Amino acid sequence: MKRFLHRLRTLPLRSRLAVLTAAAVAFAVAAISVTCWFVVREQLYDKLDKxxxxxxxxxxLQQYAQLTATCPQKPAQNADLGRPNLYYVQVVDSSGTVCVSDYSRGTLTATSEDEAIAAAGDPEQDGVRNTTATDGTPVRVLTQAAVTGGPSRTIVPDRAIMVGIPLSETNTTLEHLALTLLFIGALGVVGAGAAGLWTARTGLRPVDQLTNTVEHVAATEDLTVRIPVEGDDEIARLSASFNSMTASLASSRELQQQLIADAGHELRTPLTSMRTNIELLTRSEETGRAIPPDDRKALMASVKAQMTELAALIGDLQELSRSGLSGTEGPLKVVSFHETARQALERARLRGPELKIVSELAPWYVRAEPAALERAIINLLDNAVKFSPPGGTIEVHLMRGALTVRDHGPGIPADELPHVFDRFWRSPMARALPGSGLGLSIVARTVESYGGEVSLAAADGGGTVATMRLPGAPTPPPDQPAEVTAA
Known part of the structure; x- marks a missing residue:
């Protein structure tokens, strides 16, 4: 059995389905055929017994006495007992002595069961069995206590009568039935195997198509291939899932290529500037022509600024690509939104000491990764610090999960608002300011990963207001009053 199962596992899937279908049908046909054969046999035997x-x-009683007195051992045509040539009829006693009727078809061999029935003398006790007569004929035999005829039925002591009927016709009928069932069963198994193979080929055709598509994608890396989806069964769902997967992979690869192209473009500018400055310094050392101190100081400051810009750009790229561009670094947990915003405010005050930052933070709890959430808030605050005029005011409010950061800078033109969250996008008026163009993109990706949303809009009276909304955590936050601070 183990060997068969091992060989079955090595077959192709459609062959396995055909074999299993044929085996199941063969088992069912065999069970039905055997049951049918036994039912027919029992019905035929019941008819014979009746x-x-x-x-x-x-x-x-006189006839019994005459038969037992002469006790012939084979039939003779000179008596009036039984029916001629149709049945086996004989009398047996408890010692096993057999007296054959004149009209018996032949002689039967008595057994201990027949002797026990003769000794018991119970008319309700009888025995039926299949045996073989002395002439080799298969016989169905009924043995019961000998009873006299007439109105006064009397039990003949120590005697039993045996009546047998040939089984030739019954056995022939059963043999024909067995052959018929075997032939029909064989046809059923063959038909089931063919139907199983056809069904497997038809049912697995979408799987073959899916396999060919996967092999094509693996060989060519062509993610634009799609599988036609028909119906709503498991194969259709698998095809739809594969199409969704290839579409996601294609989108991810396109984003990756765009990220690499944008990163290369952004890195080229500071690298070119650094190379030019370093070449000027190197040429001055090689030629011995000293650069004026002020110019040299400006060159060194430029190199330092470009290095800082490169470091910031690389850090932003790492942040954007971490955890599959999801914006999260670790498992989410319930975080105090107002405490995280308060910590981000402290860092923002260090970056803009000349600015006045006013905050009003109402308690709110969210499910997020603390470091990523704080970084997103800092990016919003950095954007406000960058565009605020000297001595300006930044207003920060947190109420019911909505964090707003409002500055009083020049604002963002309406035609530029749809692009503010694109990677590496920078407003023309901000190209002279430090930054990589990735800060707001990181904010958007982080907030979206937590089920929230972020937006920028023009503020009344000038400036820009950034709004970050995050859903509350399922656990109820402790009661804590809102806090208003100014600096």
Whole structure:
């Protein structure tokens, strides 16, 4: 059995389905055929037993005495007992002595069961069995206590009468039935195997198509291939899932290529500037022509600024690509939004000491990664610090999960607002300011990963207002009053 199962696992899937279908049908056909054969056999035997009971003779006591007195061992045509040439009829006593009727078809061999019935003398006790007569004929035999005929039925002591009927016709019928069932079963198994193979080929055609598509994608890396989806069964769902997967992979690869291209473009500018400045310094050392101190100081400051810009750009790229561009670094947990905003405010005050930052933070709890959430808030505050005029005011409010950061800078033109969260996008008026163009993109990706949303809009009276909304955590936050601070 193990060997068969091992060989079955090595077959192709459609062959396995065909074999299993044929095996299941063969088992069902065999079970039905065997059951049918036994049911028919029992019905035929019941019919024979009923006929044997009806054919059992009831001679008189004198006839019994005459038969047992002469006790012939084979039939003879000179008596009036039984029916000629149709049945086996004989009398047996408890010692096993057999006396054959003159009209018996032949002689039967008595067994201990027949002797026990003769000794018991119970008319309700009988025995039916299949045996073989002395002439080799298969016989169905009924043995019961000998009873006389007439109105006064009397049990003949120590005697039993045996009546048998040939089984030739019954056995022939059963043999024909067995052959018929075997032939029909074989046809059923062959038909089931063919139907199983056809069904497997038809049912697995979408799987073959999916396999060919996967092999094509693996060989060519062509993620634009799609599988036609028909119906709503498991194969259709698998095809739809594969199409969704390839679409996601294609989008991810396109974003990756765009990120690499944008990063290369952004890195080229500071690298070119650094190379030019360093070449000027190197040429001054090689030629011995000193650069004026003020110019040299300006060159060194420029190199330092470009290095700082490169470091910031690389850090932003790492942040954007971390955790599959999801904006999260670790498992989410319930975080105090107002405490995280307060910590971000302290860092923002260090970056803009000349600015006045006013905050009003109402308690709110969210499910997020603390470091990523704080970084997103800092990026919003950095954007406000960068565009605020000297001595200006930044207003920060947190109420019911909505964090707003309002500055009083020049604002963002309406035609530029749709692009503020694009990677590496920078407003023309901000190109002279430090930055990589990735800060707001990181904010958007982080907030979206937590189920929130972020937006920028023009503020009344000038400036820009940034709004970050995050859903509350399922656990109820402790009661804590709002806090208003100014600096």
């Amino acid at each position: 006929e044997l009971h009806e054919a059992t003779p009831t001679p008189s």
